[in-house]
Amino acid sequence: MPVVVGNEVKAERTANFGELSPGPVDAFAGWHVKSGKGERTDNQKGVIDQTAPERGKWANYDWGWVANLAVRVDAEEPGSKRFPSLVVxxxxxxxxxxxxxxxxxxxxxxxxxxxxxxxxxxxxQYWANAKPFRLLKPALKIGFTPSTDYRTDRVGVKGGKHGGLFVEGDVYCPSTPEPLLHATPNLLGDVIDIETHRARLEERKAYRLHVKQKANADGKTKLRCPALGPSPTVTCPLREMMLSAAKKNRPQVEQKTLEEDFLDTIGKKHSASFGLTEMQAPQQAFDYGSQEWEIFHDHARNTVESESQQLKASGDEDIATAGRRRVRGIAAAQIIVTLLIVNHNLRKIAAFLSDQAKERARTAPRTDTLRRRDRVWANRYTKTTGK
Known part of the structure; x- marks a missing residue:
C-alpha cells in the first residue's frame, strides 16, 4: 500500500483529514517497476529483470496504472509515412x-x-517473455505474426523436437555447424562483430527445415529435412537426390555427425510435425537479426515510443499528469484517457493531411493564371468591362 493511501486510511480512522496531502488517491492500482534508466519490466517487486537477467534487481517504482497502446506502423515500407501513425x-x-x-x-x-x-x-517484455499460450497462440489465431528481440537467455539452441533444433524462432538440421548455431550468443558476448553475425545467419538459412505443410488450426506445421523436396538447400549422404539437384553447389552435411544426429524422425522420414508454440523463441515474420528485421523492428519501436512521448508531453494531451483526469477509479480514468487519445489521433490526421497538401503544392507544376481583378473588371469612367 502506498504511503498516501495509508495516510488516507489513518485519517478516516482518526477523523483528522487535515493531515492528508492534496490530490486524488486510489488504492485500486499497483507498483509500476522502473529501472534507474527509466526502462520498464514486468516483474513483481524485488524480482530480477526477466528480459536481461544479468542486470540484477530493480529499485525504482511508481504507484498507479499503465496505459497499453497499439500503434499502426508500416511493415512494407518502414519510415515511408504513407499513413499517419495512429493509436488504434x-x-x-x-x-x-x-x-x-x-x-x-x-x-x-x-x-x-x-x-x-x-x-x-x-x-x-511481450513475445520474448510471455508463455506461448498467453500471447503467441491467441495472436496467431487472430492473424498476427510476431516481430521481436529475444531475451539474452533464449538465444542460440534452446531445445528441439524430432531431431530438429530450435534456434531463435526456426527449426534447424541437427548437423548445422556449431558456429552458425551460436552466432547470436557470440555476438552478444563480443566474440564476433555484427557483419560476421549477419553473414553466419545468412549461411545458416541453408540448414533451416523446409515447410512441407502450413500450420493448421492447432498451430501444427509439417517440416522436412533441408536435403529433401524440389528445392533442397544442403546435400546429405543419407538422402537420395536427383542427379541434376546433386550437381548444384550447396553446403555439405558432415559425414561424421550423421550416426549420432540423424537418428530421429527428421532424418528418417519425409517430414515431422512441429508446433509453433513449442519453441521458447517465437517464429517471426522476418529472419531474426537480418537487416530487414532490424529496419522494421527499429521503425516499429521508435514509432511506438514517439507516440508515447507525444501523449505524455505537456501542452497537448499530457496523459501522464493526474490533473488531466480528475476522476476516481480506473473505469473513469479509462474514459478520460480514451478522449485524450482520440484528440491525439485527430491532431495526427490533421497534420498528415496538411503535410500532404503542402507537398502537393510544392511539387505541382506552376501555371501562370490571370488574376481575377485582371480577368473581371469594370471601368466606371469608360463604361467598359474585361473579357
Missing amino acids: AASLSIPNMEVAEEATRLLEAAATLELAPGIADADK
Whole structure:
C-alpha cells in the first residue's frame, strides 16, 4: 500500500483529514517497476529483470496504472509515412498483472478496424517473455505474426523436437555447424562483430527445415529435412537426390555427425510435425537479426515510443499528469484517457493531411493564371468591362 493511501486510511480512522496531502488517491492500482534508466519490466517487486537477467534487481517504482497502446506502423515500407501513425487500440491496466493478456486484447481490438492483421512488433517484455499460450497462440489465431528481440537467455539452441533444433524462432538440421548455431550468443558476448553475425545467419538459412505443410488450426506445421523436396538447400549422404539437384553447389552435411544426429524422425522420414508454440523463441515474420528485421523492428519501436512521448508531453494531451483526469477509479480514468487519445489521433490526421497538401503544392507544376481583378473588371469612367 502506498504511503498516501495509508495516510488516507489513518485519517478516516482518526477523523483528522487535515493531515492528508492534496490530490486524488486510489488504492485500486499497483507498483509500476522502473529501472534507474527509466526502462520498464514486468516483474513483481524485488524480482530480477526477466528480459536481461544479468542486470540484477530493480529499485525504482511508481504507484498507479499503465496505459497499453497499439500503434499502426508500416511493415512494407518502414519510415515511408504513407499513413499517419495512429493509436488504434488502448487500455488501462494495473502494472504487472496480465501483461500478455492486455496485449492480446489490443490485437483483438485492432483487428476490428477492418485493417488486415499483419505483423505485431513489441519489446522483449511481450513475445520474448510471455508463455506461448498467453500471447503467441491467441495472436496467431487472430492473424498476427510476431516481430521481436529475444531475451539474452533464449538465444542460440534452446531445445528441439524430432531431431530438429530450435534456434531463435526456426527449426534447424541437427548437423548445422556449431558456429552458425551460436552466432547470436557470440555476438552478444563480443566474440564476433555484427557483419560476421549477419553473414553466419545468412549461411545458416541453408540448414533451416523446409515447410512441407502450413500450420493448421492447432498451430501444427509439417517440416522436412533441408536435403529433401524440389528445392533442397544442403546435400546429405543419407538422402537420395536427383542427379541434376546433386550437381548444384550447396553446403555439405558432415559425414561424421550423421550416426549420432540423424537418428530421429527428421532424418528418417519425409517430414515431422512441429508446433509453433513449442519453441521458447517465437517464429517471426522476418529472419531474426537480418537487416530487414532490424529496419522494421527499429521503425516499429521508435514509432511506438514517439507516440508515447507525444501523449505524455505537456501542452497537448499530457496523459501522464493526474490533473488531466480528475476522476476516481480506473473505469473513469479509462474514459478520460480514451478522449485524450482520440484528440491525439485527430491532431495526427490533421497534420498528415496538411503535410500532404503542402507537398502537393510544392511539387505541382506552376501555371501562370490571370488574376481575377485582371480577368473581371469594370471601368466606371469608360463604361467598359474585361473579357
